């Protein structure tokens with residue numbers, strides 16, 4: 084009875100939010116329903132034919148969720164997923180409420196939820212997932228610093244309380260994530276064995292340089308990015324666990340795709356993903372591990388991965404006048420450093436727009452830009468255009484990185500910014516645009532509405 088009432092209220096709320104053009108009702112229905120029946124999420128998730136898959140991590144929840152969805156689709160499973168960004172309890176609950184009948188029945192096989200790191204314990208407790216994938220723990224913004232170990236402890240507690248049959252899929256290359264493993268659980272580790280793309284030194288911005296057990300600095304035989312790699316603790320002996328699924332070979336084909344040779348015991352899988360960038364190897368590894376654990380055939384896994392395109396803002400291509408433009412969202416040092424790495428692959432000098440805002444979605448504290456490896460970026464950039472609310476700080480940061488300010492232009496008006504940057508390009512040259520989240524939305528608006536450049540979104 085209580086459940087039915089909760090569902091009716093949620094569906095009414097959803098109807099009115101949409102009817103009044105107030106958005107997609109991604110959170111409010113869940114919020115209201117949970118007030119009426121606090122167990123609504125638990126009750127509804129039990130109605131799924133197969134169960135729940137949870138994906139969490141600081142950098143990249145959306146991409147692995149999309150990869151897993153496409154693998155499920157290839158295998159003819161039906162599924163529900165929450166919308167990107169609606170990754171708290173109310174968003175997760177809303178996604179089930181949207182699809183359930185008035186009596187609370189659901190026809191789908193699976194629900195796949197991307198879940199905020201700190202919300203994982205609650206969603207896991209209520210949904211008793213069949214599969215949980217934990218990708219990484221990075222410091223997202225400075226104001227959250229110090230919370231990483233707390234999160235890791237919460238995750239450990241969470242997996243300890245999960246049903247025995249839950250498959251727990253962990254990134255072995257992130258020491259903080261792998262250290263939450265518990266012996267008598269179904270743990271599957273994935274990681275990278277190929278050392279072609281290892282980096283020389285641990286970045287200042289890396290979050291977990293020390294052993295999660297004894298705090299001794301970890302020693303890396305191969306470091307792939309930030310604090311992710313093959314590590315060992317010289318004091319207590321903690322080391323990267325043995326891999327159940329490993330990437331033995333990785334080839335980055337610039338902005339096009341990555342090719343991987345994965346190995347599971349003696350079995351080898353060749354895959355291609357149209358998701359450029361080294362970090363996507365981890366997204367492919369995680370989602371392949373899920374597919375294999377659900378007994379989905381290798382062909383279907385490969386096809387599902389091949390079908391996946393980059394998420395909103397992660398890497399978009401379009402035409403600006405007659406030029407190609409590539410837009411990549413930047414939101415924290417780790418992500419930004421990976422974008423820099425991607426820019427370096429083809430060895431060509433580039434003209435780059437960087438925009439920095441400090442609204443809530445960007446993080447109010449912008450001191451994270453001091454952890455971005457601009458010293459490295461300036462070797463790839465032959466001209467940089469700077470914009471956004473905090474453009475001045477960005478100019479200062481670039482100056483400290485040693486960039487020649489004669490090759491830099493600050494312009495806060497996005498219309499003019501696009502005009503002058505396009506004017507600087509050679510005929511066949513691509514413009515690279517690296518915005519923070521809210522400045523990306525502003526920039527899009529200018530491109531789409533004001534018509535200051537021809538609107539030719541691909």
Ligand SMILES: [Zn+2]
Nearest residue numbers: 294297316319
């Ligand atoms: Zn140690």
